[in-house]
Amino acid sequence: MRPFEYHRAGSVADATTHAASGAARFIAGGTNLLDLMKLDIERPERLIDISRLPLDAIEENEDGGLRIGALVSNADLAADLRVRRDHGVLSRALLSGASGQLRNKATTAGNLLQRTRCYYFYNPALPCNKREPGSGCSAIGGRNRIHAILGGSAQCIATHPSDMAVAMMALSAEVEVMSAGGEGRRLPLAELYRLPGDTPHIETVLNPGDLITAVLLPAPLKGRHIYRKVRDRASYAFALVSVAAVIKMDGATIGAARLAFGGLAPMPWRDRAVEDVLIGQSPSSALWNKAADRLLAEAKGYGENDFKSVLVRKTLASVLSDASVREI
Template sequence: MRPFAYGRPRTIEEATRVVADDGAMAIAGGTNLLDLMKLQVETPEKLADINRIGFGEIEDTQAGGLSLGALATNTATAVHPRVRADYPVLARAILSGATQQLRNKATNGGNLCQRTRCFYFTNVDQPCNKRDPGSGCGAIDGVAKLHAILGTSEQCIATYPGDMAVALSALDASVDIATANGEKRTVPVREFHCLPGDTPWRENVLEEGEIITAITLPPPVGGTQIYRKVRERSSYAFALVSVAAIVEMEDGLFTRADLAFGGLAHKPWHDPRVGEALIGQPPTSETIDRAADILLADARGFGENDFKIPLARRALHAVLEPAAEGAG
């Protein structure tokens, strides 16, 4: 780890000013950033510890939803009574994402901003356009077992590794952001993360000096909420494929199907056409297959991860069939 300066701003205004400086980064729980600093993937000259600036509360919104403070821990979020009662898909996603020790330190804002776990990104001796633009993507012709099959580019095929954001995408949450000039803006979580395109180093829409202050959940909906994570071992591991689903049924037909997928792309994958294909249809194998056809129409494997294409189809069946029974 390289030497760095360390400061503890006390206000959001001070924090955004510090983070706007070249070579400066914000740190909260540090569960991702410190690992990357040890590997010299991230080499900030200055760290701004933002734990004193507030934004650690979980509060009801006037619209009937829930505001999750960016500095609230994953543990506090997952066990919050309203999250467990009204947004169980989120609680389940968080609990599947990491050990108790990590959840006790990891924050909601940091969770959204975590970086990929691609072997070529975290190994500075390997080519990676995300870490070293123009050096190439070693994963395309290399070790790609965990990598993306949707939304890839010739520059990068890495996946977003998180679980929480997949559930937030199914819930259609939004991200509240403080800007460096003292203003605020809100971004739908479905638009917060970026696809690689020609700029794989840009993983989200945060600009220089911007800091997440909260995640806002809409008013709760009915139906059945499920989060299923397919991984190589039963202990904590990154998803090969994950599915977050919010499903409602009436008279044996889908009336609501909000779906998001993890492990398939550079961002949590939400394609509204997948859910739309289910609305008004019975939960038959044929119906689910048609939805999977839409999801996977542009899927492309890279050898080692070809298995993800049929696995995503099976995962969708495994989620929707019991969800439909529970919502019926």
Template structure:
């Protein structure tokens, strides 16, 4: 690890120093610094800022960026009304990591692509223009949707998948003090030709909270398929909220992890479900829509049929249809 300057912020203005890297729990950042994948000259510790509350009202919930994953998963209001979020958090890491990891930091996790973390290998995300060794290389855990010829990395967060299914918005404080809100669809950028740019955050921007609207009534699930049951990143995951009225699907919100460079959602799929009577044929059609543009890269070809099976299993659980 290279040497760096450490500053502890006492107010938001301290956290937006030019060129500084923000640290809170540090569960991902410190690992990358040890590998010299990230080599910040200055770290600004924001853990003393007033961003640690969970505030609920009739319109939804506001979650401070410094709320730990453990506290968020255990919060009674989250467990009752946003169960998909609590379940995703509990599926995401060990208890020790959840005790340190923060809500804002979780959204900003970097990919676990082995070529990104190996500085001896070319990686356009780490070193723009150097190439993508994962294409044609070992890419078992990488993307089948939303990737580009420059990068096929996946986003690793379980929490962000649930947040996407819940229509969460990120509150961002700019260097000038201006507050703006961004949907997760806008917040995360697809790699295109610039995979090094992962979010809309600019220099001096600070995530201050996450806003989630009051969910529609229905069942919540988080289904995660991984290589082992303890602390492993998703090969495929589904976070879902679905309601049924009069035997037909009244609303459906489905987000996917392990498949793309950001938590993935498909509006056409959800539209195809609403108003329909749930059955096996409908679930097959939903899987066809989700995977219409899926592209394997060799080692990860298995993700396409795995995603189909996982989606269908999730829809059976959400609707109560046994076959």
């Protein structure tokens, strides 16, 4: 591990100011960053410890939504009674990720910003544009079973690993950000991430010194909440395909639908056109296929990951079938 400076932040302003210059990283749980530092993939010159900042509360908003502090642990968020009651898809997604020990340490903001688990990104001996811009993408033409079929580019086809972020995308979450200049802003979670394009090493729209202070969930959507994760083993494995769904029936037809997908793209993936296919329609196998056709209209496999198109089609059909016939 390379030497670095360490600063324990006493306030949000202190944290953002110290992170605005130099190769600085925020650290709280450290469940991803420390591994990357040990592998010499992340090389921060300064670590800003924000773990003692007062950002660990879950508060109710006037509209019934929630403000989730950036430092709320994944375990505490999954166990919160309001989350379990009103945002069940989020609790289920959190409990499907990592292990109990990691969920006790991992934080809400850290989970959103964790980096890909691409084999080649984690191996400094092999080319990776995300790790070293311009070096090439080893996954294209290589072992790409876990890689993206949506949203990738000729420079990178790595997937985003978070389960929590997929559920939050389906719930139309927003992130609250504080800049080094003391200016706060809110942006939809979908606008936090950047697709790889020609700059796969730039993963978010955050500027140096920007700190996520909270995640905001809108008023809960009543209906059936499902999170289904297909993976190679039952625990401690990242999704090959996952589906977060909130479906509200209006009699015999679908009155509202929110869908997001994991394991398919460089960011948690939500396509509103897929939801539009479902709204106002009666549940049927033909409708599930139509929704999947829309989702996969621009999908591209790279050999070993071609199976994901079939897998997500079947997973989506299973989730929608369950959501349209029983309460979750």
